[in-house]
Amino acid sequence: MTEAELYSVYKGVYLPSFLHTLESLRYYEEFSFRSDDIVIVTYPKSGTTWMQEIVPLIRSGGDLTAIQMLPTWDRVPWLEEHRASVLNLEDRPSPRLFVTHYHYSMMPPSFLKVKPRVIYVMRNPKDVFTSSFHYYGMTSYLVKPSTQTEFLDKFLNGKIMFGSWFDHIKGWLNVNDKENIMYISYEEMIRDLKDAVARIAQFMEKPLNSEVIQKIADQCIFKNMKKNKLSNYSLVPREFMDQTKSEFLRKGIVGDWKNQLTVAEAEYFDKFYEEKMKNVQYKFAWD
Template sequence: MDGPAEPQTQALWDTEENDISEISQKLSGEYFWYKGIPFPPAVYSPESISSTENAEVRDDDIFVVTYPKSGTNWMIEILSLIIKDGDPSWVRSVPIWQRAPWCETVVGAFSLPDESNPRLMSSHLPIQLFTKSFFTSKAKVIYMGRNPRDVVVSLYHYSKIAGQLKDPGTPDQFLQNFLKGEVQFGSWFDHIKGWIRMQGKDNFLFITYEELQKDLPGSVRRVCQFLGWQLSEEALASVVAHSAFEAMRANPMSNFTLLPPSLLDQRRGAFLRKGVCGDWKNHFTVAQSQAFDRVYRERMRGLPAFPWDEDPEDASPDPDPSPDPSPNPERASEHPSPQP
């Protein structure tokens, strides 16, 4: 049924509203460091991360793990629909962060009442900080990767509207901080290189944003096979339709418009806006692209090619990028576009 949330869900949502209000009042814009990784305060704390490291995992738990802005919410939406056999009622009645709550936040997944079976949970943690008990369990991790050039563009824009994140400064300053790992959750390179070591394990699936974009039905089938979940063709079509970008952008339970502007100010830009691959070419200058490529080649040496490495059309930016429509075209490159 597509009506309002059930009483238990509504009661939890009322509690979360109070938690969100309290978090909003503690935002400082400066990060704290935990075991070499920067985190924004209020939303995270050393205690909440330590608690996550030592939490108990169940064998039927399913985790979505990503570096920020790599398709986390897209995969959550897909999983939310898969475990309901394509029925969209859940994604239309329960906020996405409640369907797959974050492990390491102050209001963390392991401290919340169970709202789904199996439990869906999300995390941005690098592998060395992830819940230790996972590695001796049968629980499953789906790791979403994404072209880091698109990640940095999306993260830049997100930092402009997210109250818990530091102001990103100029695009060039932010790119340099990203390449040095001095952004929320640290180095993209270390994050993906840490988790990719899990490939070959029965309870680990590595999948990319680019693969979902290229073949969403095939990617959903691959996720179902990994989970051991059978979907009819009708259910599969429903998962694909209701996890499409436009469907998510129109769904208030998935587009984050329920959050207050103090946490996410969508008056300054939508959280879900484009949902494309390769938008970085509209924002990187040639010099920025060359600087990025130098670091990328050095840091990723010896690893197999990723989908974004294999696409010849994704190899270099337009020397004269076409900016988004803007009253001041010269500044358009300072406003990268987010994706889910």
């Protein structure tokens, strides 16, 4: 199926119509944030599910009930997806936990006024591309790649869901008031998950002792997350997400793009990246 059949265009980016209805987008536009809300922000396939496992465990002080009772999409819901409006989010106690794939330019008026805390997760775009390529191939609500090269062009030019990785990351890095934003990368979390958990807990103003931090880190390593049916998307019907084609939680590693991209594709990617990011001063963990 084509983009016209599966996607709607919202604020200049493609969104899968199956997950993002007009009613759900209106709900997000009118949503009332609180200053102590914690919003995980990612470009798709950048460590979203991982953070949806870590952050609730920090808030609960390591109590595993937080990830054993609710599926990922209900424990830390996407505000722009259709389920948000039926979860009674207004009644949830503070600090509420949310996630969004929105660009900064897409954030609603209440967010800009209240300025809740944001955890912005970044990942090497080559690995984002690789993960996306497999993900698009196993879902029924996204346009399947015809070839890898064709999908690469779509990815680099922002012709996929949630638009350009480059626009997304530059928009969030260029926020004037960064006091309430924590920037962290997938690569940092892979390198030292315990340290990442400790830093996130500090940002959330949720002091934890070293034993609890270790417990959370142990629970959130990839092989353990992959076993959690409330996190590995095995509850999603096969008609929407066919994990016989590719697992949702696939490898959880850094640098898998080297197994995916051809030499020519990697060089093409590098040239595109250098041009798009030439004025960005941020030091990325993958550089």
